[in-house]
Amino acid sequence: DAGVTQSPTHLIKTRGQQVTLRCSPKSGHDTVSWYQQALGQGPQFIFQYYEEEERQRGNFPDRFSGHQFPNYSSELNVNALLLGDSALYLCASSLRDSGQPQHFGDGTRLSIL
Amino acid sequence: GENVEQHPSTLSVQEGDSAVIKCTYSDSASNYFPWYKQELGKRPQLIIDIRSNVGEKKDQRIAVTLNKTAKHFSLHITETQPEDSAVYFCAASIQDTGFQKLVFGTGTRLLVSP
Numbered sequence A: 001d002a003g004v005t006q007s008p009t010h011l012i013k014t015r016g017q018q019v020t021l022r023c024s025p026k027s028g029h030d031t032v033s034w035y036q037q038a039l040g041q042g043p044q045f046i047f048q049y050y051e052e053e054e055r056q057r058g059n060f061p062d063r064f065s066g067h068q069f070p071n072y073s074s075e076l077n078v079n080a081l082l083l084g085d086s087a088l089y090l091c092a093s094s095l096r097d098s099g100q101p102q103h104f105g106d107g108t109r110l111s112i113l
Numbered sequence B: 001g002e003n004v005e006q007h008p009s010t011l012s013v014q015e016g017d018s019a020v021i022k023c024t025y026s027d028s029a030s031n032y033f034p035w036y037k038q039e040l041g042k043r044p045q046l047i048i049d050i051r052s053n054v055g056e057k058k059d060q061r062i063a064v065t066l067n068k069t070a071k072h073f074s075l076h077i078t079e080t081q082p083e084d085s086a087v088y089f090c091a092a093s094i095q096d097t098g099f100q101k102l103v104f105g106t107g108t109r110l111l112v113s114p
Helices: none
Strands: A006-007 A010-013 A019-025 A031-037 A044-050 A054-055 A064-068 A074-078 A087-094 A110-111 B004-007 B010-014 B019-025 B032-038 B045-050 B056-059 B064-067 B072-077 B086-092 B106-114
Touching: A010 A019, A019 A087, A019 A110, A031 A074, A044 A064, A044 B010, B004 B086, B010 B019, B010 B072, B019 B086, B019 B106, B032 B064, B045 B056, B045 B064, B072 B086
Parallel strands: A010 A110, B010 B106
Antiparallel strands: A006 A019, A019 A074, A031 A044, A031 A087, A044 A054, A064 A074, A087 A110, B004 B019, B019 B072, B032 B045, B032 B086, B056 B064, B064 B072, B086 B106
16 A cells, blocks of 8 residues: 655755645545645645645745645645745645544655755 | 644653653644654654543553643653654644644654663
């Protein structure tokens, strides 16, 4: 049973560029959440997708956008990258209304030069 | 919005000792409190969770207690082992629409010395 998978593992970009990160949820899960984890900090909630719609959003600017596909996989897009966007981006999946906890992927390490 | 504070930021213990990590939350509507363990370069892994209708939960050497009145919850690890060394995060969430939005604490780096 495959868990949450994310790609790529590592990514290096320069300021002003755009990036797309990908996530495949655990089998049977229908909800995908994205978190940003800066070095030495706890993960911060970016947004959450269910039925291809953004359901909840954290305190992140519009440069951060996402998408969910019919197969429940999801993308996180970040435009006009800033040095402060350097972080580990974690995807977590869950099944709505199950009361079960979120399962995290290994994350994508994004470095902005 | 919800805010979660976590203490201490670092904790060093000897193998076999107990370790306690404490968290406080601000939103009284929060009703789900998971704890995650994150080893260097790896994903956060759920180690135990508790819901607001329960005051204590135990799983072998790990236990979590919740005080809703004071809005704080704690992780207790007994008989610590070197493999318990990692960063531990508490989190709080409101589950009212079937969705979880986890608000994390800043983490506690636990070091267990042999």
